[in-house]
Amino acid sequence: MFRTSLFKKAAIACPLIGLLLLLAGAPAAQAWFVNAKTSSPAEPGSVTPAGNTYVAGATGTSAQVTVAPQSGFQVARVTLDGQNIAPAQAPQSPSTPSVYVVPYNGKAWRYLVAYFEVVAGNLEISVTLGSGGACSETGGRSLSGITPGSDRTLLFSPHNGYRVSTITAPNADLVDNGNSTWSATYTNLQASQGVSAAFEPIPRVTAHAGPDVYAQGNGAAFPAYLDARQSSSNQGPIVYAWSGPPELVFATPNAKITEVYSDTPGVYTATLSITSGGYTSTDSALVNIPARAAFLQGYCTPCHVTRDADVTAAYGLSKHKTTGPGSTMAVCQACHDPTSNGHYSIGRPTGVCQPCHANVPGSTHATAEMADLCLDCHNPHSTAVTAVNIANHFDGVFGTGAQYVSQNAACPDCHADGSFSANSQILDDFATSGHASTSSPAWIAGPVFDWPVRPVCRNCHSTPGFIEKVTGTPTPVTAGQPGQILACNACHLSVATGEVRVLDPVTVSFLNYNITLSPSNTFPNLGPSNVCVNCHSGRAGGSTIASSTADFSNSSVIDPHKLATAAVMWKAGYQYAGLSYQNPVLFAHPGIGVGNGGPCASCHMNLGNSSHTFRATEINPATGLITSVSPVCAFCHLQAMSPEGLRARKQGFSNALNALKAQLAARGIHYHDSFPYFFTAPYVEGAGNTPVTNWNQPYPGRGKDLMGAAFNFNLLANEPGAYTHNSVYTKRLIFDSIDFLDNGVLNGIIDITSLMLSAGYSASDAASAATYLDGSLSAPGIQRYPDPPF
Numbered sequence: 001m002f003r004t005s006l007f008k009k010a011a012i013a014c015p016l017i018g019l020l021l022l023l024a025g026a027p028a029a030q031a032w033f034v035n036a037k038t039s040s041p042a043e044p045g046s047v048t049p050a051g052n053t054y055v056a057g058a059t060g061t062s063a064q065v066t067v068a069p070q071s072g073f074q075v076a077r078v079t080l081d082g083q084n085i086a087p088a089q090a091p092q093s094p095s096t097p098s099v100y101v102v103p104y105n106g107k108a109w110r111y112l113v114a115y116f117e118v119v120a121g122n123l124e125i126s127v128t129l130g131s132g133g134a135c136s137e138t139g140g141r142s143l144s145g146i147t148p149g150s151d152r153t154l155l156f157s158p159h160n161g162y163r164v165s166t167i168t169a170p171n172a173d174l175v176d177n178g179n180s181t182w183s184a185t186y187t188n189l190q191a192s193q194g195v196s197a198a199f200e201p202i203p204r205v206t207a208h209a210g211p212d213v214y215a216q217g218n219g220a221a222f223p224a225y226l227d228a229r230q231s232s233s234n235q236g237p238i239v240y241a242w243s244g245p246p247e248l249v250f251a252t253p254n255a256k257i258t259e260v261y262s263d264t265p266g267v268y269t270a271t272l273s274i275t276s277g278g279y280t281s282t283d284s285a286l287v288n289i290p291a292r293a294a295f296l297q298g299y300c301t302p303c304h305v306t307r308d309a310d311v312t313a314a315y316g317l318s319k320h321k322t323t324g325p326g327s328t329m330a331v332c333q334a335c336h337d338p339t340s341n342g343h344y345s346i347g348r349p350t351g352v353c354q355p356c357h358a359n360v361p362g363s364t365h366a367t368a369e370m371a372d373l374c375l376d377c378h379n380p381h382s383t384a385v386t387a388v389n390i391a392n393h394f395d396g397v398f399g400t401g402a403q404y405v406s407q408n409a410a411c412p413d414c415h416a417d418g419s420f421s422a423n424s425q426i427l428d429d430f431a432t433s434g435h436a437s438t439s440s441p442a443w444i445a446g447p448v449f450d451w452p453v454r455p456v457c458r459n460c461h462s463t464p465g466f467i468e469k470v471t472g473t474p475t476p477v478t479a480g481q482p483g484q485i486l487a488c489n490a491c492h493l494s495v496a497t498g499e500v501r502v503l504d505p506v507t508v509s510f511l512n513y514n515i516t517l518s519p520s521n522t523f524p525n526l527g528p529s530n531v532c533v534n535c536h537s538g539r540a541g542g543s544t545i546a547s548s549t550a551d552f553s554n555s556s557v558i559d560p561h562k563l564a565t566a567a568v569m570w571k572a573g574y575q576y577a578g579l580s581y582q583n584p585v586l587f588a589h590p591g592i593g594v595g596n597g598g599p600c601a602s603c604h605m606n607l608g609n610s611s612h613t614f615r616a617t618e619i620n621p622a623t624g625l626i627t628s629v630s631p632v633c634a635f636c637h638l639q640a641m642s643p644e645g646l647r648a649r650k651q652g653f654s655n656a657l658n659a660l661k662a663q664l665a666a667r668g669i670h671y672h673d674s675f676p677y678f679f680t681a682p683y684v685e686g687a688g689n690t691p692v693t694n695w696n697q698p699y700p701g702r703g704k705d706l707m708g709a710a711f712n713f714n715l716l717a718n719e720p721g722a723y724t725h726n727s728v729y730t731k732r733l734i735f736d737s738i739d740f741l742d743n744g745v746l747n748g749i750i751d752i753t754s755l756m757l758s759a760g761y762s763a764s765d766a767a768s769a770a771t772y773l774d775g776s777l778s779a780p781g782i783q784r785y786p787d788p789p790f
Contacts (some may be wrong), residue, residue, distance in 0.1 A: 003558075007166050014699055016677050030056075030057060030058035031054060031055060031056045031057065031058075032054075032055050032058070032061075032104055032107065032109065032110070033052050033053065033054055033055065033109050033110070034052070034053045034055060034065070034102050034107060034109075034110050034111075034112065035051070035052050035053075035110070035111045035112070035128045036049060036050055036051065036053065036061045036065045036112040036113075036114075036380055037050060037051070037112075037113060037114070038050075038113070038114050038115075039113055039114065039115045043076070043114070043115070043116050043790075044069060044072075044073040044116050045067065045068055045069040045070055045073060045081075045114060046067075046068050047066070047067050047112070048066045048068070048115050049065070054105070057104070058104055058106075059104060059106075060104070061104045061112075061631070062101050062102060062103040062104060062105075063101075063102040064088070064099055064100070064101055064102070065099070065100050065102060065112050065770060066097050066098070066099050067087075067097065067098055067099075067100060067114045068097035069095055069097075069116050069500035069585045070116070071095070072095070072118065072119055072269075073114060073116045073117060073118055073119060073121045074093075074095045074116065074117060074118075075087075075091075075098060075114065075655045076115040076116055077115050077116040078100050078113070078114050078115070079112070079113045079115075080100075080102060080110060080111070080112050080143060081109075081110060081111055081164070086100075086102060087099060087100050088100065088101045093561055095119050100112065104128055105540065118147070119147070120145055120147075121145045121146040121147030121148065121150065122145070122146075122148075122149045122191075122766045123145075123146040123147070123148060123190075123191065123192050124144040124145070124146060124188050124192050125143040125144075125146070125152060125154070125156070125186070125189075125192065125193045125194075125195060126143075126192070126193070126194050126195065127143065127195045127196070127197075127579035128195070128196040128197075129196070129197055129198075129199075130165075130197065130198040130199055131199065132158060132159050132162035132200065132201070133156060133157060133158040133159055133164065133197065134156075134157050134159070134164055134637065135154055135155065135156050135195075135197060136154070136155050136157070137153065137154060137155070138153045138154075138155050138183070139153070142339075146189055147187050148189060148190050149189065149190070150188075150189050151185070151186060151187065151188070152185075152186045153183055153184070153185045153186075154169070154172075154183065154184045154185075155181055155182075155183055155209075156181060156183070156184070156197050157180075157181050158180055158181070158184045159199070161201060161202055161204070162199045162200065162202060163180060163199065163200060163201075163585060164180070164181075164196040164197065164198075165197075165199055165733040166196075166197065166198045167182055167195075167196070167197045167198075167202040167550045168195065168196045168197070169184040169193070170193065171193065172184065172185055172193070172195070173185045173187075174185050176646040177699075181648070182197075182501050201234055203234065203235055203277065203279050203280045204232070204233065204234050204235075205232075205233045205234075205235055205238075205274060205275075205276045205277070205279040205280065205414065206230050206231060206232050206233070206281050206283075207228070207229045207272050207273065207274045207281040207282050207283035208228060208229075208230035208232070208272075208614060209228060209270065209271075209272040209283040209284055209285040210226060210227040210228060210229075210230065211227065211283055211285065212258070212285050212286040212287070212288065213225060213226060213285060213286075213287055213288065214288045214290075215260075215261060215262075215287070215288065215289050215290070215295075215784050216290075216292075216295055217289075217290060217291065217292030217295045218262060218263055218264060218265045218289050218290070218291055218292055219261060219263055220249070220261050220263075222261060222292065223251065223259035223260060223261040223289075224259070224260050224261070224287055224289075225257060225258070225259060225260070225447055225480060226242060226250075226257065226258050226259075226260050226270055226272070226275070226285060226287070227256070227257050227447075228240055228242075228256045228257070228272050228781070229256050229257065230350040231256075231272070231274050231281075231283075233274070233276035233277065233279075233466040235247060235276040235278070235279055236276055236277045236279025237275065237276065238274050238275070238416040239254070239275045239276070239277045239474075240254055240255060240256055240272065240273075240274055241253060241272070241273045241274070241275075242254075242255055242258055242260070242270060242271070242272055243267060243270075243271050243273065244260075244268055244270045244271060244287070245268055245269070247262045247263070247264045247266065247268060247520035248260055248261075248262050248268050248270060248285070248287060249261055249262065250270075257447055260287055262287070262289045262290070264397070265289050265290055265291040265447065267286055267287070267288050267289070267290055268286070268287045268289065268347075269284050269285075269286060269287070269501035270282045270284060270285050270286075271283075272284065272285070272289050276561075288771060290558075292391070293632045297313075297594060300332045301332075308411070308718075310411075311381050312381075313380030314379065314381040315332075315381040315382065317379055317382065318382045318383050337382065340360060340545070359565050365500070371603050377378050378383070392404050392436075392438050393405050395438075395446075395737065396438060396482030396483065396484075397482055398445060398446060398447075398480055398481060398482050398557050399445075399446035399447060400444065400446070401438050401439060401444060401482065402437075402438040402439075402440070402443035402444050402445070402483040402484060402485055403438055403482050403485070404436070404438070404484065404485055404487070405484065406462070406463060406477075406481070406482075406483075406484030406487070406628045407451070407462075408464045408466065408475055408477065409463065409484060410486055412495065413463075413487050413488060413489040413495065414427065414487055414488040414489070414495060415427075415458050415495070415710060416495050423495070426611065427612075429486070429611065429612040429613045430612040430613075431612055432615050432640065433612060433614045433615075434614070435485060435486040435614065436485045436486070437485065438485060439486075442461055443462075443483045443484065443485045443486070444482075444717060445481065445482060445483030446513065447578030449461075450480065451465070451482065451483050452464060452465060452478075452479075452483060452484070453477055453478075453479045458477075459535075460534070461483070462477070462483060462484060462485075463484050463486055463487040463489065463490045464477050465477075466486070466534070466535070467490060469502060469534070470503055470531075470534065482756075483601030488711060491531050500528040500531060500601075501531055502653065503530040503531055503534065504525075504530065505523055505524060505526070505530060506522070506523045506530055506533040506534055506537060506566075507521070507522040507523070508521050508522075508523075508537045508539075512667075519539075521537065521541055521543075521567070521570065521572050523537065523566060523570055524590065524594075525594075526594065526598035526599060526600065527594065527595065527596065527597060527598040527601075528597050528598055528601050529593070529597060529598025529599055529600035529601050529602075530598070532565075532566075532598075532599070532600035533538050533602070536564060536565045536566050536600075537564060537566040537567055537572075538566070538572060538715070539559065539561040539564075539641075540558050540559060540560050540561070540711075541560070541567060541571060541572035541573075541706060542573045542574030542575055542711060542712075543572070543709050544558050545558050545574055545707055545711060546574070546575075546704060546708075548704070551708075552695040552696055552703025552704060552707065553692075553693075553694050553695070553696045553703065554564075554694065555695060555707070556676060556691070556693065556695050556702070557676045557678050557691065557692065557710065557711075557714075558615065558705065558707060558711060558714040559675070559676070559677065559711075559714065560572075560573075560711060560714055560718075561638075561718075562718040563718060563719060563724075564715060564717075564718070564719055565600075565719055565721060566723055567715065567719075568715065568719050568722045568725050568726045568729065568730060569589060569590055569599070569714070569725050569726050570590065571583075571710050571726070571729055572712045573711070573715055573716075573729070574709070574712050574733070574737075574738045575733075576705060576708070576738075576740060576746055578746070579732075579746065579768060579784075580787045581729060581732060582787055583726075583728065583729065584728055587726070587728065588636065589725060589726065592632065601632050602632055603616045603630055603632050603633070604616050604630075606630050606631060606632050616629070616630040616632075616633065616721075616724075617629050617643075617646065618735045625643075625647055625689045626643045626646050626650070627643055628643060629641050629642070629643060629646055633724075646724070648768075649723050649724070649727075649772065650723060651768050652723075652768045652769060652771055652772025652773075653722070653723035653730070653772055655756070655761070655765045655766070655768040655769035655772065656731070656769040656772050656773050657713065657716060657717055657734065657753075658756065658761060658765065658769065659734075659735055659738060659755055659759075659766075659769045660709070660712070660713050660734050660738055660741075660761075661713060661755050662711065662756060662758075662761070663709075663737075663741040663755060663763065664678075664710060664741065664756055664761070665682075665739070665741060666696060666755075666758075666759075667706070667741055668680060668692075668698070669692050669698070669706075669710055670683060671710075671713060671714070671717070672689075673717075676691045677710075677714055677756050678691065678692040678710050678714075679691055679692060680692055685700050692710075694743040698744070699744035702744060705740050706740075706741075708737070708740075709737035709738075709740055709741050710735065712733040712736075712737045713737065716730060716733065716734065728775075731772065731773055731775065732785055732787055734773060735750065735775075735784050735785070736784070737774050738750045738752075738755070739784070742755075748774075748784050749781065750782055751776075751782075752766055752769050752770040752773065752782060753766045753770065753790030756769060770782050
């Protein structure tokens with residue numbers, strides 16, 4: 001309370017007298033003043049008393065000022081002579097009035113100033129979100145410390161590929177914004193709120209009928225292939241259904257890939273419907289079905305007039321064409337029957353010559369006996385005598401057989417300067433080799449393995465792919481065409497001179513099977529044999545398994561690939577830790593022919609005059625027995641490399657592999673020559689065979705070693721020359737794999753006889769395997785081949 005006295009009243013009544021007395025400093029009645037105010041007239045609060053207040057007395061006296069904020073505001077601070085001061089007693093809340101004491105400090109005037117601020121809000125909106133979306137306040141305002149009576153709008157935005165599933169926002173106005181977002185608006189908030197939202201993936205079921213397809217004629221013999229493998233769904237398994245007009249026939253209407261044909265030429269729409277998780281999607285592709293004759297007539301000349309000008313020119317000058325426009329011989333289909341198997345399956349037109357050329361007066365041809373031999377001597381287009389045999393050149397069928405001529409092939413690719421008589425011995429030899437086998441799966445292109453267009457595979461399973469791999473020059477090809485054998489220009493830079501492509505030493509990066517760094521294998525410079533190593537080095541090595549970080553209790557098999565000769569020569573099998581795989585001191589195979597043809601060419605192209613059969617031995621086709629051996633082998637091995645001795649080694653190798661196969665089967669790992677090769681039970685054609693994936697059984701924690709044994713079997717079983725290419729290494733791989741499999745311990749002890757007899761093999765087979773594997777050098781029992789020197 002402020003002091004009031006008669007003196008004050010007198011001073012008010014007569015302010016001049018009071019002021020004079022104060023200034024005079026009358027000893028009996030000292031006094032001082034307090035000036036109290038808000039920081040500005042507009043401040044949301046007040047001070048009481050305001051303005052100048054007279055205080056009687058001096059030392060020990062004080063004045064009190066009440067500071068009161070308006071509703072919704074609180075005292076920010078109070079200053080006395082410019083310094084912040086605290087209230088005499090803490091207020092009940094920041095927004096209630098408080099009293100400030102102003103003590104006398106020896107000065108005539110003291111100045112108090114009050115400042116106010118808005119009361120901080122104490123409301124909040126808590127948001128709980130599931131994955132797949134986000135929430136924001138549309139005005140960027142905070143969701144905590146909200147002043148009562150305020151407004152807030154929340155925006156719920158799903159991430160790409162998601163949508164809002166549920167929103168729980170009590171007391172809010174929910175609005176679907178129509179652009180996949182939702183809004184929740186709170187007006188005049190008086191209490192804190194809890195909000196939650198969940199999001200879910202947008203169902204995506206997309207049918208993809210593939211590109212438009214083109215048949216090579218009408219009828220079931222000339223189907224096109226529809227491919228729906230690019231269809232996708234995030235809703236689970238897909239059910240496929242192909243449909244179309246009644247003229248279209250679908251071989252497997254509920255499969256991803258189906259043959260489609262029509263007996264009636266035309267352009268049809270094939271519709272694909274897929275269903276997944278209750279959702280359906282459709283797509284379509286055009287199916288072009290030409291008349292077979294129209295296809296052949298429109299197919300020949302437009303292509304061959306530029307690509308094979310010599311063929312069209314020869315035909316144009318032949319008597320077949322110049323006989324006259326009315327002659328049936330004036331069209332290609334007169335010989336290449338449009339009702340047969342089509343352009344890439346023309347083959348040898350059997351008997352087409354005889355109807356016109358039978359019993360020609362003065363002919364020395366015994367037509368009845370030679371009706372099918374005309375083309376052995378006559379060029380089919382010019383009719384000139386050339387002694388050319390075109391069998392296998394064009395009779396491939398997509399899915400069942402390869403052929404000599406591919407989309408990017410021309411006659412000079414194998415026939416020097418287009419001459420059909422040049423290099424005839426080489427070509428005849430080559431025709432008997434596996435590289436030229438039109439029935440080999442390595443060359444047959446089909447719907448599953450369309451070699452010319454399949455990435456990576458095409459590098460070795462098609463001539464265009466191999467040339468592109470080694471030269472870096474793209475070689476475009478079209479899908480769905482018959483595969484081509486390995487033509488001469490794959491290995492030879494010049495067919496005319498026989499010059500072999502000069503390639504750098506080969507580095508093979510093995511396939512990455514869930515490991516940090518895919519291991520690779522770099523081979524030495526083998527000169528011309530570098531061409532061979534490019535495709536005979538395998539696609540995985542034992543180091544792939546050893547380096548793998550996969551879970552071997554649930555892991556697919558690691559496959560070395562077939563005919564991986566270089567992988568055996570340079571030791572890329574699975575090698576068990578702690579054992580030596582050092583080559584014998586006298587092992588010289590990797591160095592054969594270095595500086596000349598290299599080991600591959602030196603051994604496989606020196607069997608008498610048959611350089612391009614690629615055989616190092618002659619085999620009797622009737623008995624399958626080796627009858628002669630390359631002289632290159634005899635140069636080092638002398639009489640030890642006789643046909644009889646080599647036959648015994650081959651038989652021992654085969655029986656040793658049978659022993660390893662039996663040991664794998666005894667551990668529940670059954671081999672079948674069909675990917676993925678190893679199954680949990682004997683393979684049954686057409687049944688649902690289960691691949692082995694748990695390699696930790698029956699030896700927990702030894703999954704790598706168990707898969708390694710299977711890998712070694714697969715490597716050697718598909719490399720039929722392993723027993724000669726690297727004999728000791730091959731024996732060690734088989735021995736060590738059996739040694740591990742028999743009890744999970746590498747103790748150097750195996751029992752071949754008991755193993756093979758229990759698996760149903762004969763005693764002679766067991767003896768053959770034991771003799772082959774035994775490295776004891778006359779010591780008793782079957783022992784592993786020792787380390788060098790030996």
